[in-house]
Amino acid sequence: MNILIITPALRGSRAGNRATAERWQRLLGTAGHDVRVITEYRGEACDLFIALHAWRSREAIAAFRADWPDLPLIVVLTGTDVYQHQRLYPEDTLASMEAATALIGLHDRVGQDIPVHLRGRLVTLRQSAALPIRRSEPPSDAFQVCVIGHLREEKDSLRAAKAARKMPPESRIRVVCAGKPHNEQWQAAVAAEVAENDRFQWVGELGEADTAALLTGSHVMVISSIMEGGANVVSEACRAGVPVVASDIPGNRGLLGDDYEGYFPVGDEAALADLLWRAEREPSFLDRLNEQVSRLAPRFTPEMEQKSLEQALALAGERCSSGRRVNPEG
Structure with a gap:
């Protein structure tokens, strides 16, 4: 046709x-x-x-x-x-x-x-998502969390950065955010977060290979959106075998399923901090999330x-x- x-x-x-x-x-x-x-x-x-x-x-x-x-x-x-x-x-x-x-x-x-x-x-x-064209190993000196996507209201893009501020002093968390600010307000917000939060890094908009390297080089990916139609970045994480911590919205449940263990209430950075701290200090929990996304991967070919x-x-x-x-x- x-x-x-x-x-x-x-x-x-x-x-x-x-x-x-x-x-x-x-x-x-x-x-x-x-x-x-x-x-x-x-x-x-x-x-x-x-x-x-x-x-x-x-x-x-x-x-x-x-x-x-x-x-x-x-x-x-x-x-x-x-x-x-x-x-x-x-x-x-x-x-x-x-x-x-x-x-x-x-x-x-x-x-x-x-x-x-x-x-x-x-x-x-x-x-669908292709298998990563470039892989990296997560760092040994930090618990790296990535956030991938344009910075805008619907994505609630700085929620993970705010959660990192609430984690215990002994946490080794580092939140790395990749994406283009939607407007001047988001540009100012991310610049302020970089200046004030030593656990946060913004790397701007990345190409495909560098995005894959960031994803596979992270222990966890956070998707904190307040609304989603079915985010492709979830497909990418599942195909790459990277655990996902997701806001509890229909668009994420519709991809990850009701039995997925990595949900937190929308906009709740305290709950997100608790979940990330658990992922950092409990290898068995992180392994379960990894197993769950790996089982879902064949859906996204x-x-x-x-x-x-x-x-x-x-x-x-x-x-x-x-x-x-x-x-x-x-």
Whole structure:
């Protein structure tokens, strides 16, 4: 098929949705499809349209549906779509979801958080990660914790740094944060944290190889987000065999499972400090987290992601050809 993927993230951006679009371009290309990634829709013809973001791509989705009412359309639900924009902009967000012949959710719990009548259109796709192209060994003179991702409110990016301040004086914790500040406020916040917290290091935005080296060279990765649609960095940690300490939100539980032992309450740096201190001083606990992420790793292979993509394509085409898109019962 001739497939268009639209994402708000420009070419060259390290934003997660740009990486997703380009990874899907490769995976679908491997399956024989002709795929282009665009950031603005201008009425181009295609056999199938994939839109990352229900709300941010709302204008493109509406235009495509107006131009091509009978073609399959897949809308990918991000964390902000499901956990923010459904509430703040319900009319626009729901309109994009209703326009779709298939929806993609990036973790196992998305179906619980969208309207019931749309659940029949949903395909769960777990984002994949390649095995690390560069590995490092964790330091012996510190308990290294990494935080990877753009610094912004949704990620609660400095929560691990604040937790490190609360750990006992004998702790050897070092929090290393990699990512680009979202705005001037975040730039100032991370600079202040560097100046005030000798247990915190910010290394800026890293390339793929250096990010892999930071991840594999850490004892633990922290994902402290207040909302997630299914963070690819969790996939990367599981594939790399790096234990994850995660905020207790649907987007993390939907990837790691209810029985995972490494959760802490959202925004609670005291609880996070306790969990990190336990990981530092109890090798058996750290080993259990390692075993759990290693068991999850086969879910996040490129082969599994490609299979889910093909499932979404098939569902979108089937629903379009049968006319079920217009059925209000989904």
